[in-house]
Amino acid sequence: MMMSFPCVPSSGLSTTPAFPISSKLCDYHYQTLSRCIVGNTSTGVLMLQPRIRSESSSMAPDFKQVPMEKDSTKANDWKSKGTSQLLRWSRVRNIRSGRRLERPVQDKVETSSSTSTTTTTDNNFTSNGVPSIPNRIDDCEGSDDEDERDSPSGKAIYMVSDGTGWTAEHSVHAALGQFETCLVDKGCGVNTHLFSGIDEVDRLMEIIRQAAKEGALLLYTLADPNMAGAAKNACQLWGVPYTDILGPTTEAIAAHLGVAPSGVPRGSPARSTPLSKRYFKRIEAIEFTIKQDDGAMPHNLHKSDLVLVGVSRTSKTPLSIYLSQKGYKVANVPLVLGVDPPKELFEIDQDKIYCLIISPAILRTIRLARAKTLGLHYSESNYSEMDHIRRELDYGNKLFAQNPRWPVIDVTGKAIEETAAVIVRIYHERREKYAMSRISKRY
Numbered sequence: 001m002m003m004s005f006p007c008v009p010s011s012g013l014s015t016t017p018a019f020p021i022s023s024k025l026c027d028y029h030y031q032t033l034s035r036c037i038v039g040n041t042s043t044g045v046l047m048l049q050p051r052i053r054s055e056s057s058s059m060a061p062d063f064k065q066v067p068m069e070k071d072s073t074k075a076n077d078w079k080s081k082g083t084s085q086l087l088r089w090s091r092v093r094n095i096r097s098g099r100r101l102e103r104p105v106q107d108k109v110e111t112s113s114s115t116s117t118t119t120t121t122d123n124n125f126t127s128n129g130v131p132s133i134p135n136r137i138d139d140c141e142g143s144d145d146e147d148e149r150d151s152p153s154g155k156a157i158y159m160v161s162d163g164t165g166w167t168a169e170h171s172v173h174a175a176l177g178q179f180e181t182c183l184v185d186k187g188c189g190v191n192t193h194l195f196s197g198i199d200e201v202d203r204l205m206e207i208i209r210q211a212a213k214e215g216a217l218l219l220y221t222l223a224d225p226n227m228a229g230a231a232k233n234a235c236q237l238w239g240v241p242y243t244d245i246l247g248p249t250t251e252a253i254a255a256h257l258g259v260a261p262s263g264v265p266r267g268s269p270a271r272s273t274p275l276s277k278r279y280f281k282r283i284e285a286i287e288f289t290i291k292q293d294d295g296a297m298p299h300n301l302h303k304s305d306l307v308l309v310g311v312s313r314t315s316k317t318p319l320s321i322y323l324s325q326k327g328y329k330v331a332n333v334p335l336v337l338g339v340d341p342p343k344e345l346f347e348i349d350q351d352k353i354y355c356l357i358i359s360p361a362i363l364r365t366i367r368l369a370r371a372k373t374l375g376l377h378y379s380e381s382n383y384s385e386m387d388h389i390r391r392e393l394d395y396g397n398k399l400f401a402q403n404p405r406w407p408v409i410d411v412t413g414k415a416i417e418e419t420a421a422v423i424v425r426i427y428h429e430r431r432e433k434y435a436m437s438r439i440s441k442r443y
Helices: 021-032 072-097 143-149 165-186 201-214 225-238 247-257 277-292 298-303 316-326 360-372 386-401 416-432
Strands: 048-051 062-065 155-161 188-197 217-221 242-243 307-310 328-334 353-357 409-410
Touching: 048 201, 165 188, 165 217, 201 217, 201 225, 217 247, 225 242, 242 386, 247 298, 277 298, 277 316, 277 328, 298 328, 307 316, 307 386, 316 328, 328 386, 328 416, 353 386, 353 416, 360 386
Parallel strands: 155 188, 155 217, 217 242, 307 328, 307 353, 353 409
Antiparallel strands: 048 062
């Protein structure tokens, strides 16, 4: 049976119960309170006191309100411990679900009469087709926003997309790779937030307002020029740093082709894209790769586009699946010490074969983790012993040296995408015979 607990939107809440209780109940309180909207804490703290029947009871504890304390010091202490985080979680959930944000406004007591103004989003469009932007952000910023701007957990990066957000997310990930040392050393923490499927101006304005309050950087990929223009105008008006990831590239291609872009997102129902030959080729490649995993059915090796060879735990399977999603039929053949490779490996086109090697120390770490997940003790198998690993790698290196047409790729420290890029580049170099190295596709 679901039980609901009232939230108090206009007063502060404390996650600290009136007296110590069990850890199980503490978890229950934390989950319940994190769903509440925390209000003004300048006037005191509203304590939630549980009435506990029994820890073994399946019923959730009831709560009753205790009169608010007037100690502003306790309120400030509590707010510094968790208020900003709870508020941030609540706002992110609201934004991603498309609901309007309801931020608490601090009460202002004045001797003279005061008036309150509320800023709303105007959905009307300007004469140039760009939605109009309100002149100011809602006047609801308290000290919480200052805490968020100066949060030691890191600066916020908002990514907004009218589709899946794949382009924005991968672009940001690639750019963050240039700051790897700083991020690893915790010298410049970053929190990324992806908002996908944003196709309404109201939701877009809501996200940009939130970015302004948190001092976030906004990066967007919006195919609709009206939406992109609205995002640009709002960011300029509210002082949000921004970058249009998709727009400049689209404009450059349009100028090069002499054709105006459609301005319709790829996943929009307005686009009727028929299933192409490339789509069915990808599906066929994925099915083939799954069947050929881990040396299965070696008699089908001649049907593959790529054959990956290497000892156990050199990323053969995930690399094969990744390449198959790009339309390549991939088979992988494991090298096992004392077991000869299948004879079909030496009968097929040797330009299809690619060898994978790895550092012995890194391979041992990976195998230890693998053995742990399989429940194998260190003494039960030589799978993760350094001597055995070195013998396996030496066996593989000798085999690779005997076949000089097999490219050898060191996967140590490389992501799957990086290794795949090397393999695809070599594959196209051998097929296309270009004077300059390239990977070509025809649309």
